[in-house]
Amino acid sequence: MLEAVTATRRFGVGARPGELTAVADDPKGWVLAQLSAATRGEEAGLPGSREIVHTLVHIYARQPELGISETASLMLDYTRQVFDAERRWRLGAALSTSTPLIERLVWFWSNHFTVSVEKSTDVRATAGSLEREAVRPHLFGRFRDMLQAVARHPAMLNYLDNLVSVGPNSPYGLRNGRGLNENYGRELLELHTLGVQGGYGQQDVIEVAKALTGWRYVNARAATSGAFVVADSWHEPGSVVVLGKTYPQEGEAQGAALLDDLASHPATARFLAWKLARHFVADPPPPELVQAVEEAYRESDGDLAVVVRTLCTHPLSWSLPARKVLPPWDYLVAVHRALDLPAVDGADAMLGLMGQPTWMPQSPAGWPEEDEAWASPLALLLRMGWVEELAGAWPDIDAAARARDVLGGALRAETAQALCALDRPQALALFLASPEFQRR
């Protein structure tokens, strides 16, 4: 029964009533079966990034007729509609999924490739599509394909400024005195691939930035389309040298070759293995587990199905105690599922108060991984207040029975006893505030 809890919490998003019993026969098999399930995304029925940017461009183009303020308000309205619809779909997918490992991996990689909607209108409108278009299709494919897709997505191109990075010796750069912007080049090495200890230097950052000059999508101001393009007139001519290797290619091929090499680099294998093990299993992660995942990555050349399989079948992944505090988003999802609720009103506001508003992390490093960040005094008060309010609305739920249902063998005797001693709404709130519900 403990293995079923591990399956639904460590590798899942929290059990719905009955789910634990359903997976109890073969918890590991239940997790692994998800590796061949559909990764969804296309079923969202939401517009793609190209259509979204295109729509913004069209609104923008009407400025002469509508005036500046009317145009701006139409763009903001459309952006907010898309953003709200994306958030709604994301939460709905989490609450209804029967393949929760897929959702967890989406959140992990989406956070690995963080964007913040506070950057700009374009990022606000396309952050959700980054997950659906660049992350979901590659969950069990090659990391390099995910990296390539993210690098071409408008949300990332805009968020880390590659959109405005110009080759200083390109025709456009020479004509307008424009030059490089290092932002994406640096974070690509530090956060997306090699990791800060990956052995690169400032000159590598500059060379990477050069290789990616011209990678952009034409944005609203340029008034054409919303597709990824490599603008030759912005691209820095000539070879670049990164980590000692020369890339003589021209145009898009140069950056594409570089991204492939970064994805295959041993430092990337190490960094991603550490990050996965730390996120899913334990912080700090056991070196033995990191090493196993790292080897799986290297030997499969970044095949994420192999990597995830290794992570999810390692004995340590099933034996280490549940110590990691659920981040606010995961907590919110787990509470909904335990009570079998559709999305409650105010869920987004609650996430904001608890410090994890969707797609709004404070830095390109994404959300923190440390327990301290989420088990802060304020966060605990907020969670307690929120679940008490929620529990009051569902007086018919038998807390003790529900706790046994979704926590199984992880439910401690002390908690079970306390639940029996309270009336129903209070007991339900206590169950949701209990340490075993807050940690996985």
Next chain:
Amino acid sequence: MHPRGLLGSLPLGRRGFLGLSAGFAAWAGLGREGRCAEAAQTDPRLVVLVLHGGLDGLALAAPIQDPAFAELRGDLGFADGLPLVDGFVLNPLMRQLHGLFLAGDALIAHAVASPYRDRSHFDAIDVLEGGCPVPRAARSGWLHRALAVLPRPMPAALPHGLTAAVPIGVVLDDRVPPLLKGDAVPVANWTAGRIPAASEAMQEQVLTLYDSTDPALATALRAGQRLERLADGLSRAAEGVSPAVADALAAASLLAQPAGPRVAVLGSGGWDTHRDEVPALNRRLIELDAIIDALRRGLGQTWGRTVLIVVTEFGRAVRINGSQGSDHGTATVALLAGGAVAGGRVLADWPGLGEGDLLDGRDLRPTLDLRALFKGVLRDHLGVSPERLDGPIFPASERVRPLDGLLRAV
């Protein structure tokens, strides 16, 4: 004798006078306000405001008499700055800070940096707030370690027996930052938003359960409860201002209470100005000025016993980049403000902006280690004993001496 500002440094030549001893020596002979405080402040308050993303120090305080400045900065320079001293001007948006500077309540330290010399935000923050000379070495924050060795007893104004029950560090943020990480003293966080409050009975139940099964959660919850009691009514008081200013007002109210916390940490984001720097930075600077003013107003009389330190993880490259912004750099500006500060001065061993002066040919070269500034404040304001500063609080920093004379003589 005056701390060497821009003009003073040019003829003297910088090379033989680099490093921490420079700052120390420059301050040693100061008269009047600049003397090393003989005793630490009674019942002091400390606020640390961390600007996340890397403040462009040259855009906050500009060395307009450095011949290379105008040429290098181009559009990011400004001509209508508010006059400081020693050839520096303050960004014209910083009116409140300028007023404090003129009143002797604000000090600007320029060409400062932590010991970190690469350009990763995250490693830079780790070094700045962790207090170790290299990234990823610290398990707790230097401010937390300093709080753990504060002289006891706690201030006389604090009712006897309440010491351990009051969070002495408070974070105005939804998370506890690296600076205050640790488990040696009570630290709590709070923000000026509506908190759905759990009933007393519920809180009791949860606490009982945590006490028997999860002490870490119990400790955190207790700290939160205490702060919540102190902060009763603060959200309403801060209505109608931006969240950052609301947090500053709340921090001030908490610190001003005799039984309140003594140290507060605030954060401000959005300083990573890679693109179109001027409009982005202007918004941030206006808010920074408002935060400083909110602290001054909110602290009232307590302002006289307060030091505010404003720091950022690194500065920005001196030249503007290809998109009217600036990329990650090294040295930048730090601010000290508060009635306890011996202000009205620019503390700078100016490294120059000439071709050979820049670090790696691109960044303002650091000439003052931020740890010297922090040590000076910890020793002379909070009364942390000097032998604690080098080892437990800032490991492996024996050569970085505390700056004397940062505070007014008490």
